[in-house]
Amino acid sequence: MNHNHHEEQSRHEHDEAPAGLDRRSFLKLAGFSFAGIAIAGCNQAKVEKAIPFLIQPEEITPGLAYWYATTCSGCNAHCGMLVKSRDGRPIKVEGNPAHPLSQGGLCAIGQASLLGLYDSQRLKHPLINGKEASWDDVDAQMNERLARVKAAGGAVRFLTGTVASPTTRAMIARFLGGFKDAKHIEYDAISCSAILDAHEATHERRVLPRYRFERAEVVVSFDADFLGTWISPIEFTKGYRSRRTLEGAQPSFSHHTHIESRVSLTGSNADERIRVSHAEMHEMLRHLTTLIAAKAGKLLNTDAKLSQELATTIDSLATRLWDARGKSLVVCGVNTVQCQILVNTLNALLGNYGQTVDVEQPSHQYAGNDAELIALLDEIKSGKVTALFIADANPVYDLPNGSSLRDALKKIPLVVSFADRVDETAESATFVCPQPHPFEAWRDFEPAAGVVSVAQPTIQPLMNTRHLIESLSVWSGTRQSALDLIRGEWEKSVFERQSGAADFSRFWTKTLEDGFAEVSAKNATSEFNFSSVVSSLSTAASKASGELTVTLVPSLTMFDGRHAHNAWLHELADPVTKTVWDNCAWLSRRTAETLGVGDGDVVQLKVDGATVELPTHIQPGQHDSVVVVSLGYGRKGTDRFTSIGPEWIQKRKTVEEGELVGKNAAVLVRFTDGARSFAGNAVAITKTDSTRALAKTQEYDSLHEPNLLGDPNKERRPIIQETTFAAYATDHASGSFHKEQLDTMWSDDHKYTGHHWGMVIDLNACTGCSACVVSCQAENNIPVVGKDEVRRNREMAWLRIDRYYDEADGQFSVAHQPMMCQHCGNAPCETVCPVLATVHNDEGLNQQVYNRCVGTRYCANNCPYKVRRFNWFEYRHGDEMHKMVLNPDVTVRDRGVMEKCSFCVQRIQLAKIDAKKDGRKLKDGDAMPACAQSCPANAIVFGDMNDPESEIVRRMKDARTYRVLEELGVRPSVSYMTLIRNREEKKESHHA
């Protein structure tokens, strides 16, 4: 009955349907027939082609990875780097363990610079007046133009970032030598000019000293973020950490005092962090100099005005420094000559020159000169310059008066840019002569006196680009390749400084193999001149405290903005704010309350008429008198990221229409006393009506249980266990706390007879620099998901760094904790998987099998560490060329499967196979995950817990070792070691 009724109705509804078949019946029929056809037709093999070499290079076997030693160009530090090349494509970069500066570490930026190689938006050819041209056209027109400039005797200026390359420096000099009025000006977007200027005043040499943190027992930093972005962070992290190990019977531990108004990465690692306003910091520096001078028997009245409390702090600091004469180090990140002269005075009076501060073999990483830059800007404004060459610099973006500079550039008859894309500056250039990516070209560097290194190409150039020095050689008359030019220069000026190799070609080959060479450096001595300090010291009081000032800081991810096209870095959370895809105005809670703004409310910052509008981020631990803004955002062309991330109905764009990623805060930089001032500029701040939700990867800040869940005064959760050095010295187990294990239903039936992989992370070593996070991303093909997905807590990083704040005892502390799959012995995820897609193996690994996973997500719900990531979508690459960066040893996961840290099992497998092939046992260190390899602080140790000789077993036995949430009885394979701070009094611990 019902059936007939239904049919009648449907016939009514589908009067026009032919042949009497209704829609439902048709679909039924079609379903059956298609199923049959599909099954019958499934066995058509997909035709795949295998295309071998025509002529195979003898040293290459397809499928094997080859490593080439080269030099990183991610920032000015020029760390040693190894590039892994597989079948002609670089797919991973790692630190070069033999390199004297970086010693195997490589930062997040260095790791991510690989992605920049596969950026399809790099210029594919040179441009003349914005139009595509050939190199022959460029050379012909350029020669004609240059001849005219020469004939007229016009002023030629060559503006670059710091040139650490001996060959490039020589080539620029040779090129400029052909003109009557020519000058090479260097400047850095993130300026260290004041340090060099101060040394010119106190040591009569304009040098940047090489800071030797490995020799410093007492470190005092005035807002120098030396573990994050300042000068050479990897070198400094290595040195700093080597002084803070707890090895040996009598461990020594350096003391680090950090004085700052913001919360920097370095400050978050300090033993003692003193939170002051920018003006107070200046006064403290003055007062400290007076005290140290008095101890050294000199009279130096700096007339510092300090509160009683700060004066007492400085008193004890002075005593500590004086007691560690020759073994202490004072550094300052403020770019004012006055401050840097005081720092030089301190280091000189403390006898640190020649010990922890090396001016005889100085650093060449920053050579920028702000005074010369200012002079050049004046020349440009007055129309004196006829030809301007700009390489490795983007002044229109990173100088405060960029827009007026852009207009001025348009009036210069000849502007040549060597940028790899039409950036803010290249827009106004007559010629744009794109340079190859550092991975595609020969380069050379001398980052510190006596350390020379080469960078070799690791891939055929992807675009029609030409190296700066090649272009200069063509325009100077003789065309030479970059390799010939570099070899020529080295034969002339570097070879004579080396000893060991009999002839140049052997020296060159050895250098190429190692990636660097240590040669003698010209030893120029210079004495500290105390009288110059007295005469140059101004006693004018610094700006009144209480006024709101702005502090502009290089971002750990974007640095000065040169990496703004790198999606990996955009999605790497800032180590302190945990913000991605944006920069923001950091305000203290009290300041935010006074202004009536909350997280995400947009505020307008105004410095001398220049304005920036940014969303607010409330930063605990920050001084009330400052607003902190990251530089490096708001770069032209970042609107390319508008639609990054998966396409779906509720998607919100990463970048709104017509906007860029973040805002350019460089407009707030001021020129004061011949240097660029990044901090201490008075700012007017006003609330606007708009809001802009920030995407943060971590929204919980405290180790205390939230009020909603329990008593806020209850004991702290022992996820981070910490102690003081004094307490550690008496009791090595101090601070580590083992909670009683809850009853377990698991039987102890897992016997690991072969390998048993495990990891120990030393929280005392980890600085939170996030190099491991990017290293993991590159190694394991982790996709970029975009701002909106991060806001929905759907970021895909297998390894994250949790950051916790603690404000007990009035001392603000920060702890960083890398967190990834703990590979539990009794894994809760394994028991709930209905399809056995996550199972244990007999080496203790918690395996995730993508091809079995059906995406129930039960495992993620049952994971106490929240380290599992679900592929909600198919994450396509925004840039098709990014496919070339994929690691062919790791599956690209599809939509609907779960994934998580695998302990880089592909590396373990390869190490095991290699050992088997050689007929030997696996050695400790043969299998090393990407995170452990890249760590500049050697915080991560991976190994076989069944190998009694291994480093991991040694660390597991250490009294400091504990496991996170061990009371659950899940028996994680990842252990942590207590965080140790060199503090005076023992902090009340959570279980006392």
Add this chain to the structure above:
Amino acid sequence: MNSRLLTVVLSVAVLLTASVFLTSFTTNIKLPDNHQGYEPVQPIAYSHRLHAGELGLECLHCHYGAERSRTAGIPATNVCMNCHKFVTAPWVNVKAESDRAEKEKRAPRQIVSAELRKVYDAFGLNSELKPDPAKSPTPIAWTKVNNLPSFVYFNHSAHVSAGVECQTCHGAVETMERVRQVPDLSMGWCVNCHRDANKNGVNGKSVKASLDCVTCHH
């Protein structure tokens, strides 16, 4: 009436589907993605029977990657040229030409077989086997025979060094005129071989063949 028609059509469809299933199960059980017996036509009719069988060349002579690398590798064209610089045609054809030349009292002509001509073309060589600037060298695009899904990682060197014969997975290639996929290359087939190796060893040598998922899936 409509309902009757539907029943008829539906039962025909069910029968058809069932017959497809049945025939495939009785003749040759093939699940989706099983390409056992796949024998694609290659751009050059290269004979493994001749080279590896009759002439007795070792597999690793050309596929030397199998010893060192994840992939065995298809030899680069310059490997072919090591011999085929001199051997340009089957011996009988060359012999016949030289006999004929002797009879006709002239110098023998260069004999180049049609298949080898393709190799020389790839190298950009002219009829005298000299480089021809007009021709651009292009590598030969062979068709892959043994394909594994993209989430499976097989390492040749691990198996070769453990003493596994190439024929265990590739079949008697030395008897094949055109290469064919012999086993079904399914996971069960791999795992059974690993189990067997753990029990009986490989070539009399005891081995430990892993049964972990992550051995192949990562």
